[in-house]
Amino acid sequence: MNWEDFRQWGRRAADWAADYHAGLRNEPVRAQVAPGAVLSALPDAPPEGAEAMQAIFDDFEQTILPGMTHWQHPRFFAYFPANAAPVSVLAEYFVSAIAAQCMLWQTSPAATELETRVCDWMRQAIGLPDGFTGVIQDSASSATLCAVLTMRERALDWQGNKAGLSGQPRLRVYCSAEVHTSVDRAIWIAGLGEENLVRIPTHGPTRAMDADALRAAIAADRAAGHQPAGIIACTGGTSAGASDDIAAVMDVAEAEGLYTHVDAAWAGSAMICPEFRSLWAGVERADSVVMNPHKWLGAQFDCTTHFLRNPDDLVRTLAIQPEYLKTHGADGIVNYSEWSVPLGRRFRALKLWFLIRAHGLEGLREMIRNHVTWAQDLAARLEATEGFEVVTQPMLSLFTFRHLATADLDAHNQDLLNRINDDGRIYLTQTRIDGALVIRFQAGAFTATAEDVAKAYDVITELAAAGT
Structure with a gap:
């Protein structure tokens, strides 16, 4: 690829990125592939000659993308977020082009x-x-x-x-x-x-x-x-x-x-x-x-x-x-x-400079305050729902809970978590509190809405009822 080819593919990459984010809510949050599936689809040896960019891009969409967990998904409620605001992505584009x-x-x-x-x-x-x-x-x-x-x-x-x-x-x-x-x-x-x-x-x-x-x-x-x-x-x-x-x-x-x-x-x-x-x-x-x-x-x-x-x-x-x-x-x-x-x-400072200027501190504060409020609301709804226990109350936008059952509580909640993540509509993780396994929820996705957090309640309660 030369810089003239880059001009064309750079535009395509920008269009692809915008389309990717626009359609994320329609995708399962966590990758739905079996271990080794991507590896087995990749050639054992590197190519001796140059390959067409279109072929590389096609393989990216068909082989790589299905094996990606979508960290920018608005219903990514696992771990902590690794957000990438659009203006930050743009700044990284410039950083990569300058390559200092x-x-x-x-x-x-x-x-x-x-x-x-x-x-x-x-x-x-x-x-x-x-x-x-x-x-x-x-x-x-x-x-x-x-x-x-x-x-x-x-x-x-x-x-x-x-x-x-x-x-x-x-x-x-x-x-x-x-x-x-x-x-x-x-x-x-x-x-x-x-x-x-x-x-x-x-x-x-x-x-x-x-x-x-x-x-x-x-x-x-x-x-x-x-x-x-x-x-x-x-x-x-x-x-x-x-x-x-x-x-x-x-x-x-x-x-x-x-x-x-x-x-x-x-x-x-x-x-x-x-x-x-x-x-x-x-x-x-x-x-x-x-x-x-x-x-x-x-x-x-x-x-x-x-x-x-x-x-x-x-x-x-x-x-x-x-x-x-x-x-x-x-x-x-x-x-x-x-x-x-x-x-x-x-050159990491560039994206932070772009981000602060493009959103302003007040715009970023609004996002964080929303996430905290929505997580607190979800915790209150779960606590008021029969069969659920909030184990640790919200600290900012993070709390833990479990579903109560007569069976082994750890095994029951691990099974519930597995079914939630296999379902794909939301993504959660587990932790242990005083030795007991609990399910962990954290709102932090840059594009999350109140409706996305409400969807988490629907998915959690639906699959908990289905498994009892």
């Missing part, structure tokens, strides 16, 4: 300076105070890894990268069982070891980390000769929206001199609505905060904003400056490759 590698200021000055500006826009939008500085990471997993590496280096007086961990005291990091598994992975990659991720008990309806238990665990570790390094708190945990008492956690962290990271990957988007900020009261005292505009706000994956109270600690942890990466003759610049684990960086 934005590792340094000099490799794309506009990309660096736009990232600085839109991160500060997002800081203001979610209510973090002046003094926090942002960077765009690929995902919250990477931001959490950056935080854990910084905890490690600070605890070791910046000698971990140089001397390694051998001979050092055990470094301990504290969190509840409600945090995302990306925390576990960060602990592995940072070389701390899973045994040194200390799980603090939770309590109350928000399943918050017990601050007294946290304080006691830190004291016990110090007495045992271990080295506390940091605390990871969460707002809007993935399983059921668990939210720590951030202010109480910060009280402990400040008294103990520990680095703190707040994972608000999903729920952080809702903080553009001032009325929800009580969920993370005290966050302004954290060292590191992460939220994902690529979840609820509509910035196409991947786009994570990572805010730091003192970015110098992160830069000291990650920066390497060989001669070939130095920028001479320019003072006061930022090289964001020194703020992230990968050296290479995509």
